[in-house]
Amino acid sequence: MPSQIRISDIGLYLRCPRLVYFDAMGRLSHKSNPMHLLLRSLMLAIVCEEDLEGQLKGSLTRLERELPLIYDIEPDEINSACRELEGKISEISNGLSPYIDMLVPCDVEVDLRSEKLGLSGRLDRLAPGGIPSLIRSGKMPGEGVWKRDRLMLAGYSLLLGEKYGKKLGHGLVEYPLSGQVRKVQIYSVDRARVLRIRDRVRQIRGGQLPDRPDDARCAECEALKSCETRVSLASRFF
Numbered sequence: 119m120p121s122q123i124r125i126s127d128i129g130l131y132l133r134c135p136r137l138v139y140f141d142a143m144g145r146l147s148h149k150s151n152p153m154h155l156l157l158r159s160l161m162l163a164i165v166c167e168e169d170l171e172g173q174l175k176g177s178l179t180r181l182e183r184e185l186p187l188i189y190d191i192e193p194d195e196i197n198s199a200c201r202e203l204e205g206k207i208s209e210i211s212n213g214l215s216p217y218i219d220m221l222v223p224c225d226v227e228v229d230l231r232s233e234k235l236g237l238s239g240r241l242d243r244l245a246p247g248g249i250p251s252l253i254r255s256g257k258m259p260g261e262g263v264w265k266r267d268r269l270m271l272a273g274y275s276l277l278l279g280e281k282y283g284k285k286l287g288h289g290l291v292e293y294p295l296s297g298q299v300r301k302v303q304i305y306s307v308d309r310a311r312v313l314r315i316r317d318r319v320r321q322i323r324g325g326q327l328p329d330r331p332d333d334a335r336c337a338e339c340e341a342l343k344s345c346e347t348r349v350s351l352a353s354r355f356f
């Protein structure tokens with residue numbers, strides 16, 4: 119049976135196919151970014167529509183204590199991320215309030231897996247109506263969502279579609295720092311693209327080093343050293 123590919127691998131491939139290769143070789147650190155961890159945990163801790171600001175403030179205090187006990191992260195790093203967020207909680211809460219009924223009640227960190235599709239993944243949020251939702255701590259695009267997020271949502275919609283026997287037409291991306299939730303259409307062409315990337319990821323994980331993409335953002339890449347070494351080794355043979 120072909121190996122299972124995680125939806126996070128599809129995201130990694132879309133950042134750069136070579137990252138999948140270096141990840142398979144154990145060269146990526148997977149160290150948690152404190153702000154990302156904090157924002158994601160804050161969003162996942164929302165349990166109801168009432169008193170959003172109070173919920174966020176209470177969760178921030180609790181997460182400051184708990185996150186260093188759960189993740190490989192220093193208390194100082196979480197403390198400074200908490201101080202940075204403290205002053206923004208009202209703004210975040212005001213921004214998210216109009217969208218709150220799109221987010222709760224929900225299931226969070228939902229594990230999904232399909233032998234038939236050869237895909238698996240952990241979805242941030244299964245929002246009301248069985249809608250897949252991702253939490254993003256980074257910059258929000260001017261309009262719509264980033265292509266990588268749209269395709270990851272297409273991957274989750276395939277998994278949910280198989281589990282519940284229906285095709286999902288859209289997903290959500292939550293941008294807590296901007297206080298917005300964006301709805302995105304999921305097209306058949308996206309679902310088909312996810313399956314093509316799944317096959318490509320399998321080949322790469324099997325040992326096939328992909329070409330360096332022309333638009334790769336190498337300057338800020340954690341695999342830069344491995345990538346350059348691998349290229350110079352290869353160029354000695356060819």
Ligand code: SF4
Pocket residue numbers: 134135136137330331334335336337339340341342345346
């Ligand atoms: S250094 Fe550039 S080509 Fe190599 S993995 Fe990173 S982004 Fe991709």
